Amino acid sequence: xxxxxxxxxxxxxxxxxxxxxxxxxxxxxxxxxxxxxxxxxxxxxxxxxxxxxxxxxxxxxxxxxxxxxxxxxxxxxxxxxxxxxxxxxxxxxxxxxxxxxxxxxxxxxxxxxxxxxxxxxxxxxxxxxxxxxxxxxxxxxxxxxxxxxxxxxxxxxxxxxxxxxxxxxxxxxxxxxxxxxxxxxxxxxxxxxxxxxxxxxxxxxxxxxxxxxxxxxxxxxxxxxxxxxxxxxxxxxxxxxxxxxxxxxxxxxxxxxxxxxxxxxxxxxxxxxxxxxxxxxxxxxxxxxxxxxxxxxxxxxxxxxxxxxxxxxxxxxxxxxxxxxxxxxxxxxxxxxxxxxxxxxxxxxxxxxxxxxxxxxxxxxxxxxxxxxxxxxxxxxxxxxxxxxxxxxxxxxxxxxxxxxxxxxxxxxxxxxxxxxxxxxxxxxxxxxxxxxxxxxxxxxxxxxxxxxxxxxxxxxxxxxxxxxxxxxxxxxxxxxxx
Numbered sequence: 067x068x069x070x071x072x073x074x075x076x077x078x079x080x081x082x083x084x085x086x087x088x089x090x091x092x093x094x095x096x097x098x099x100x101x102x103x104x105x106x107x108x109x110x111x112x113x114x115x116x117x118x119x120x121x122x123x124x125x126x127x128x129x130x131x132x133x134x135x136x137x138x139x140x141x142x143x144x145x146x147x148x149x150x151x152x153x154x155x156x157x158x159x160x161x162x163x164x165x166x167x168x169x170x171x172x173x174x175x176x177x178x179x180x181x182x183x184x185x186x187x188x189x190x191x192x193x194x195x196x197x198x199x200x201x202x203x204x205x206x207x208x209x210x211x212x213x214x215x216x217x218x219x220x221x222x223x224x225x226x227x228x229x230x231x232x233x234x235x236x237x238x239x240x241x242x243x244x245x246x247x248x249x250x251x252x253x254x255x256x257x258x259x260x261x262x263x264x265x266x267x268x269x270x271x272x273x274x275x276x277x278x279x280x281x282x283x284x285x286x287x288x289x290x291x292x293x294x295x296x297x298x299x300x301x302x303x304x305x306x307x308x309x310x311x312x313x314x315x316x317x318x319x320x321x322x323x324x325x326x327x328x329x330x331x332x333x334x335x336x337x338x339x340x341x342x343x344x345x346x347x348x349x350x351x352x353x354x355x356x357x358x359x360x361x362x363x364x365x366x367x368x369x370x371x372x373x374x375x376x377x378x379x380x381x382x383x384x385x386x387x388x389x390x391x392x393x394x395x396x397x398x399x400x401x402x403x404x405x406x407x408x409x410x411x412x413x414x415x416x417x418x419x420x421x422x423x424x425x426x427x428x429x430x431x432x433x434x435x436x437x438x439x440x441x442x443x444x445x446x447x448x449x450x451x452x453x454x455x456x457x458x459x460x461x462x463x464x465x466x467x468x469x470x471x472x473x474x475x476x477x478x479x480x481x482x483x484x485x486x487x488x489x490x491x492x493x494x495x496x497x498x499x500x501x502x503x504x505x506x507x508x509x510x511x512x513x514x515x516x517x518x519x520x521x522x523x524x525x526x527x528x529x530x531x532x533x534x535x536x537x538x539x540x541x542x543x544x545x546x547x548x549x
Contacts, residue, residue, distance in 0.1 A: 096120045097171065097199050100154070104204035107161035112144055115169065115203065117155045130174045132196065133157050140165040141205045161207035164403065164467035166277070168202035208466035209403065218400045219461065225389050226454040227360045229294055230318070234364015235375035236297075237315050238308075245312040251444065254434045255292075255313040258427040258448040260324045263288045266422050268332050270415050279468040280407075281337045282329075283475030284415060286456050289328045290476075291317035293452040295484075302491045305443035313447045318361060321455070322354050349463035354455075407474045416478025423449030424486065446487070453480045 100116040107113045119131075129151040133143045144158040151173070159169065174196055209215075246252060267288020271281035292314045300310035326347055368375040427448025431441040456476040461469045 097173075099203055104206050105159060107141065107159060107205065107207050108210045109161045109164060109207060110210075112158050112160045115157050115159050117157075117171070119151055119153060119155060131155055132172045132174070134170050135159075135167050135205065136170060136202075137165070137167040139163055140167040140207050143169070159205055161205075163406065164207050164209050164470055166207075166467070167205050169205060170198060170202055172196040172198040206467060209470055212400075214396065214400045218397055221389070221392055222454065222461075223458060225385070226458055227356075228385060229454070230358070230360035231364040231367070232378050233294055233315065233318070234361040234366075235368045235378045237311060237361075237365065237368070239365075241308050242312045242315065245308055250434060251306075251309055251431075251436055251440045252312055252316060254431055254436065255309070255427075255444045255447050256317060256320065258423075258430050258444060259292060259313075259317050260289070260320065260328075262426055262430065263423055263448060263451070264328050264332075266426070267419055268337070270419060271337055274411065274415060276412075277471065278338055279464070279471035280412065280475055282333060282464070282468070283456075283460055283472035284419065284479075285333055285337055286325070286329065286460055286472070287451050287453065287476045287479055288419065289321075289325045290451045290453070290456045290459075291321040292447040293450045293454070296446050296450040299446050299450065299487050299491075300443045303442055303446065303487065303494065304439065305446060306437075306439040309440060309443045310447060313443070315361070317447075318452070318455075319358060322351075322358050325354060325459070326350055350459060353459050353462055403470070404474050404477055407471065408478060412474060412478050413481075416475065417482040419479050420449045420451065420483040421486065423451070450483060451476070451479065453477070453483075 096119065098118050100118050101114065105113055105115055117131075130148050131151055132148045134147060135141050135143060140163055141159055141161050144160040149155055149157070157169075264285070267285050271284045276284070294314060296314060297307060297310045299305075301307050329350065330347060364375070364378070367378065424445050428441050428445030430448075431444035436444065453476040457473045460472040460476070463469070464472055
C-alpha cells in the first residue's frame with residue numbers, strides 16, 4: 067500500500083495540471099440583462115434590450131452571440147441576430163402581435179462555457195457548437211390604446227349597467243318569493259350554473275393546450291351568471307319565464323361571491339400556476355360590484371317610481387338594437403385582432419361550452435324530476451352565460467395583453483350560443499303555423515261520429531228514423547236525445 071502512494075500523488079498532480087491548462091484556455095462567461103424584464107412593447111413599436119457580458123480573464127476576439135425569439139409571430143429581433151461579444155450588447159425587439167414570448171441567447175464556441183450556459187452541439191466541430199444561456203428573457207406585446215377602443219369599452223359598460231338596471235325594474239319580488247316557495251327548481255338551476263358550468267369550463271381549459279390568458283377567459287365565462295337573453299329564449303321556447311327571471315336575478319347577485327371564489331381556487335392554484343399571470347382579485351370584486359349594484363338601483367326605481375321602471379323596460383329593445391349595430395360596425399373595427407386569435411380549436415371550445423350547458427343543465431333538471439317547462443328553462447339558463455359580465459370583468463381586471471386575449475373566449479362562445487335556440491324557435495313557429503293551416507275540425511269529427519251512431523240505430527228501428535242533422539233541433543223529444 068505504501069508503494070502506491072507516490073503513484074497516487076502523481077495522478078493528483080496530473081489532474082490538477084490538466085484542470086489548470088483547461089482554465090487557461092477557457093474563460094468563464096457571465097451574461098446579464100441590463101434592461102428591465104419583462105420588456106413591454108406595443109404592437110409595431112421597437113424597444114432596445116441591453117445585455118452585459120463579463121469574462122474572468124481576457125475577452126475572446128472570435129466569439130459571437132445569437133438572439134432569437136421563441137415565437138416570431140409575436141415579436142422578432144430587428145436587425146442582426148448574430149453580434150460579436152462586447153462588454154454591452156444591444157439588440158432591437160419589434161412587437162408584431164399581442165402576446166407573450168421569450169428571447170433566447172446563445173454563444174458560439176466551447177470557449178464560452180459557463181455556469182449559466184448549456185452547450186447545444188449544432189455540428190461536428192466546436193465552431194458550430196452553440197452554448198445557450200439557461201435564462202430566457204420575457205417579452206410582452208400589447209395593443210396600443212386608441213380613442214375608438216376607449217369608446218367601445220365605455221359603450222360595453224353602459225350596456226351592461228343599463229341591462230342590469232332594467233333587470234332590477236323587471237323583477238317582480240312577489241313572483242320571486244312565490245317561485246322560491248318551491249325552491250327545487252331555482253336550487254337546481256343555481257347548482258347547474260355555479261357548479262356544473264365552472265367544472266366543465268375548467269376541464270376544457272385544463273386539458274386543452276391554450277395559453278394561460280385564454281384558459282382564464284373560458285374559465286371566467288363558465289363561472290359567469292345567466293344572461294338576460296335567457297328570459298326571452300325561455301318565453302319563445304315554452305319555458306317558465308318567472309323561473310327564468312328568478313334564476314337570472316339570483317345568479318347575478320350570487321356571482322359577486324362565487325366568481326372570485328372559483329377564480330381564487332382553481333384559477334390561481336391550477337390554471338395560472340407556473341405562469342406569470344396574476345389574478346387581481348381587488349379589481350375583479352370592484353368590477354362585479356359595479357355590475358351588481360345597478361340591479362339594486364332597478365329594484366329601488368321599481369319600488370319608488372313604478373312609472374319610471376315601465377319606461378326603462380320599454381327602452382331596452384331600442385337600446386339593444388343600437389348596441390348590436392354599434393358592435394357589428396365600430397366593435398368589429400376596434401377589435402379586429404380577435405379574428406386572428408379565433409383559431410379552430412378556440413371556436414370549437416367556444417361552441418362546445420354552451421352546448422354542454424344546455425345538455426347537462428337539462429339532464430340535471432330531468433333527473434331532479436322537474437316539469438317540461440322547468441327543464442327547458444334550466445337548460446337555457448345553464449347554457450346562456452352573461453358574456454357582457456365576463457368581457458367587462460376580464461378586460462378591466464387583467465393586465466395587458468392578457469385582458470385583450472382572454473375576452474376572445476366569451477366572444478367565441480357568444481357566436482355559437484344562439485344557434486340551437488334559433489333552430490328550436492323556428493321549429494316551434496313552423497309547427498304552430500302548420501297547425502293553423504291544417505286545423506283539426508273537432509265539430510266535424512263529432513258530427514261524423516253521431517252520424518255513424520244514428521245509422522246504426524236506424525238500421526235496427528226503421529220505423530223511427532230521425533235524420534242526423536235534425537238531432538240538434540229535437541231537444542224536446544226523448545227519442546232524439548237518446549239517438
